[in-house]
Structure formats: structure tokens, C-alpha cells
Amino acid sequence: MILPQRRARTTALTVILALALLPSPSPALAAADGERWSADLSRVDGDDVNVRHTRAGLRLADSRPAPARSPRSAVAEGIFLAPPRILTRPATRVSATVVARTVAGGTAEVQVRGWRAAGWTEWRDATGGAVFDRPVTRVQTRVVLTASRPGASAEVRAVRLAADTVAAVSAATPGLTYRVYATRIGLVGEVTANGHTIVARDHFVALPSRRGLSPANTGDYTVRVCTTTGSRCEYAPVWDVGPWNTRDDHWNLSAVRENWKDLPQGRPQAQAAYQSGYNGGRDQFGRVVLNPAGVDLADGTFWDGLQLTTNAWVDVAYLWTGSGPRGVVGDGPLNIRTGAGTGYAVRGLAARYANVPIQCYVTGQTVAGPYRTTNRWNRLASGQYVSHAYVSAVYGGTVPLC
Incomplete structure (x- = not known):
């Protein structure tokens, strides 16, 4: 579920934000050797959520916070997603200059992610300079707007970006897996943080x-x-985004983790609050934490994928922290089987759009699917198999024969 974000600091005055480029190691280096561009904020389309563009700039389409009775959000939120930009040469740092006007509890944040062979990096705040652990060849920018109270607003007039190369920093260890507590989302008909309308199952x-x-x-x-x-x-x-917190990337190292840096890697803040009274037993918004949840599962994932009947502890692998080839499931949910044929036992599901890690492939039963007719079966990192007939694309390397 989407839960309230941290309340923005409010003032009675309208302020103009001009967030400068990261000065080190040298502004001259970034200017001379880097690449610069501006985000086209007027390109609001179907992958954007609750934003519109006016003569004044990018702003929330509906700035009314959700009612207090809502279990999902006490703030209005919008996300603008710019098209990816292909860099003229690889870079390890992307910085943003933002010109924005905020009023009484409105916020504007610019985040970027970079593409490398293994896929997209996580989203990083770019206003202080986002540094990646290895060079990226494409960059995508998003603007997150929030309004925490009636009358609050944020208008982004310009976003200027620069990419250059600096010494890399270490990111999370590849292939991270942690045991966390899972709850069920439900909320059919509601809209998720990325604009998806939740459907049954x-x-x-x-x-x-x-x-x-x-x-x-x-x-x-x-x-x-x-x-x-x-x-x-x-x-x-x-x-x-949820449950409980919205800035708790608990899978990351302390040096990378956005909040709660003193907690062990892999332990959600809600779990620490519930089990040991961390932060007075409250979440980032001051609410008493009523369960240790670190992941929310949609109904189909909960009931059909895992066949759960109640909230439970689960093992979560954060696959973007790994490496190697990935297959995109183009049609699903797709059965995951113990062998290379439809007669083998089903051990779970791969949702449509899921990016699954492929170790190698074998030949097996021929299957006619939406993308091809083939006897190729991909063995996933879990040791299970999916038919290649349902995989729309493979990236991140060449898949070998098992």
C-alpha cells in the first residue's frame, strides 16, 4: 500500500529553489568534459502519474491530499518520467539543476537512473549528484512532486542535467536476498505509485x-x-511504494541506504520498530507500527503465486542487485516448472513484465507461445524453468546452453 510520505517543512512564504550542480571534483571538468541537456517537461504522457504542464511549469494535476480516513496516502503525489537519453559516452555521475517554486508543504525532487549491461540502476537523487558504481550508457530522469496539505503546491520550471565521470562508489552486493514479513495489498480499483490501476488477482x-x-x-x-x-x-x-515507510531501501548498504543507516542491511525499519522498539516503535511518520512488514504482495502474488492464506515471512531477492542475462516475461503470469515441459510440476509464477535471471537454457517440449514456437526452456537462477516462447526479450549477456 502507499503510505504517507514524510511531511515537508512548511513556511508561509513562497520560495524559489535553485539546486546547484555538485561542485566536486571540479565544475570546470563537468562543463568541459561532461554532457549537458535539459528535460522536456512538456512531454506529459501515459507513463506519467498525476502531473500536468502549464505555462508556469510542471505541477500536480490534482493537488488535494487524500482524506485522513484513507489507509493509503495523506499526501498528493505525482511523477513525471522523461524519455531515456543515450549518452555520447559512458558516465558515472549525473547531476541536476532544478528551478522550482514551492508553496507551504509542496516538494519537488529530481531523480535519475542509469542503464548498464545488467539493466537499470536504482533511482538516485540527482540534485546532489548521483554517482553510479559502474559506467552507464543511458540516463532516465523523473520528477516527483508532492503536496502534504491543502494549498500546498510545487511548480518545476526547468530541469537541467549534466553527466560526467568521477571515481565510482560501491553499490549493494549483487544478488541480495533477505527474509522479510509480507502482507497482502488488496485495494482493487486503487492506483499504485507508478499509475497502475489494481485489478483482481x-x-x-x-x-x-x-x-x-x-x-x-x-x-x-x-x-x-x-x-x-x-x-x-x-x-x-x-x-x-510501502508498507509503512517510503524511504527505507533496507536491502542497501548503510553507505547507500537513504534512511535508518544504523540498522543492519536487510532489516526493514518497520521490522525493527515492531520487534525491538526502534524509533520508539514508530515509522517515519510517527505512527505506531502494527506489524513488521517489509514487502506488500498484490492478491495474485499472495494467493496464486505463493499460495499464502495469511501474512507470512518470505524470502525476497532484489534481482536488480544481481548480474547476468535477464529475460522479460512478455505474457503472464507464466508457470515456473521443475523441468523443461508442461508435464513437470509447477513451483510458482512469473508475472507479466517480470525480468527473470536466466542461468542457461535446455531443449525440451516444443511450445507455441505469443513470441515464437520453440523447444527452448530457460533455467532460472532458482533452478526452475520457463518456456522461451513467452519471453519477449533477453538482455544483459548471452544465455549459454546448460
């Missing part, structure tokens, strides 16, 4: 940080969620 998850939020109808950030026995798993895209 839906297949996606929510994590308590936007750093791993996929744009609508993509699996750029996919998790593998398994029961603790490993008997059932589902590969599902991250399409929502």
Missing part, C-alpha cells in the same frame, strides 16, 4: 522505497518472492 509487489519503483508496464525492478520452505516462488515487478 493482480501480480506485483510494493517495497518501502521509490529507489526500486518500476515505471508502469515494466519490470525494470523485479523481485523473486519465495515461501520460507522454497516450495513456491513468484517473480513480480515492483509497482508500488
Whole structure:
């Protein structure tokens, strides 16, 4: 579920934000050797959520905060997603200059992500300079607008970006997997943080940080969620933000983690608050934490993928922290089987748009699917198999024969 964001600092005055480029190691180096461009804020289209463009700039389409009775959000939020930009040469840092006008509780944040062979990096705040652990060849920008009270607003007039190369920093360890507590989302008919309208028996998850939020109808950030026995798993895209917190990328190292840096890597803040009274037993908004949830599962993921009947501990693999070839599931939910044929037992599901890690492939039963007729079956990192007839694309390397 989407839960309230941290309340913005408010003033009675309108302020103009001009967030400068990161000065180190040298502004002259970035100007001379870097690449510069501006985001076209007028290109509001179907992958954007609750924003519109006017003569004054980019702003929320509906700035009314959700009513206090809503369990999902006490703030208005909008996301503008710019098209990816192909860089003229690889870069390790992207910085943003933002010109924005905010009033009484409105906020504007610019985030970027970069593409490398293994896929997209996490979203990073660009106003202080986002530094990636390895060079990226494409950059995508998004603007997140919020209004925490009636009358609050944010208008972004310009976003200027620069890409250059600096010394890289270490990111999270590849292939991170942690045991966290899962709850069920429900909320059919509601809209997720990326603009998806929830349907019955839906297949996606929510994590308590936007750093791993996929744009609508993509699996750029996919998790593998398994029961603790490993008997059932589902590969599902991250399409929502929650539960409890919205800035708790608990899978990251302390040096990278946005908040709660003193907690062990892999422990959600809600779990620490519930189990040991961390932060006085409250979340980032001051609410008493009533369960240790670190992931929310859509109904189809919960009931059909994992076959759960109640909230439970699960093992979550944050697949974008790994490496190697990835296959995009173009039609699903797709059965995950123990062998290369439809007669083998089903051990879970891969949701449509999920990006699944492929170790190698084998030949097996011929299957006619939406993309091809083939006897190729891809063995996933979990040791299970999916038919290649349902995989729309493969990226991140060449898939070898098993």
C-alpha cells in the first residue's frame, strides 16, 4: 500500500529553489568534459502519474491530499518520467539543476537512473549528484512532486542535467536476498505509485522505497518472492511504494541506504520498530507500527503465486542487485516448472513484465507461445524453468546452453 510520505517543512512564504550542480571534483571538468541537456517537461504522457504542464511549469494535476480516513496516502503525489537519453559516452555521475517554486508543504525532487549491461540502476537523487558504481550508457530522469496539505503546491520550471565521470562508489552486493514479513495489498480499483490501476488477482509487489519503483508496464525492478520452505516462488515487478515507510531501501548498504543507516542491511525499519522498539516503535511518520512488514504482495502474488492464506515471512531477492542475462516475461503470469515441459510440476509464477535471471537454457517440449514456437526452456537462477516462447526479450549477456 502507499503510505504517507514524510511531511515537508512548511513556511508561509513562497520560495524559489535553485539546486546547484555538485561542485566536486571540479565544475570546470563537468562543463568541459561532461554532457549537458535539459528535460522536456512538456512531454506529459501515459507513463506519467498525476502531473500536468502549464505555462508556469510542471505541477500536480490534482493537488488535494487524500482524506485522513484513507489507509493509503495523506499526501498528493505525482511523477513525471522523461524519455531515456543515450549518452555520447559512458558516465558515472549525473547531476541536476532544478528551478522550482514551492508553496507551504509542496516538494519537488529530481531523480535519475542509469542503464548498464545488467539493466537499470536504482533511482538516485540527482540534485546532489548521483554517482553510479559502474559506467552507464543511458540516463532516465523523473520528477516527483508532492503536496502534504491543502494549498500546498510545487511548480518545476526547468530541469537541467549534466553527466560526467568521477571515481565510482560501491553499490549493494549483487544478488541480495533477505527474509522479510509480507502482507497482502488488496485495494482493487486503487492506483499504485507508478499509475497502475489494481485489478483482481493482480501480480506485483510494493517495497518501502521509490529507489526500486518500476515505471508502469515494466519490470525494470523485479523481485523473486519465495515461501520460507522454497516450495513456491513468484517473480513480480515492483509497482508500488510501502508498507509503512517510503524511504527505507533496507536491502542497501548503510553507505547507500537513504534512511535508518544504523540498522543492519536487510532489516526493514518497520521490522525493527515492531520487534525491538526502534524509533520508539514508530515509522517515519510517527505512527505506531502494527506489524513488521517489509514487502506488500498484490492478491495474485499472495494467493496464486505463493499460495499464502495469511501474512507470512518470505524470502525476497532484489534481482536488480544481481548480474547476468535477464529475460522479460512478455505474457503472464507464466508457470515456473521443475523441468523443461508442461508435464513437470509447477513451483510458482512469473508475472507479466517480470525480468527473470536466466542461468542457461535446455531443449525440451516444443511450445507455441505469443513470441515464437520453440523447444527452448530457460533455467532460472532458482533452478526452475520457463518456456522461451513467452519471453519477449533477453538482455544483459548471452544465455549459454546448460
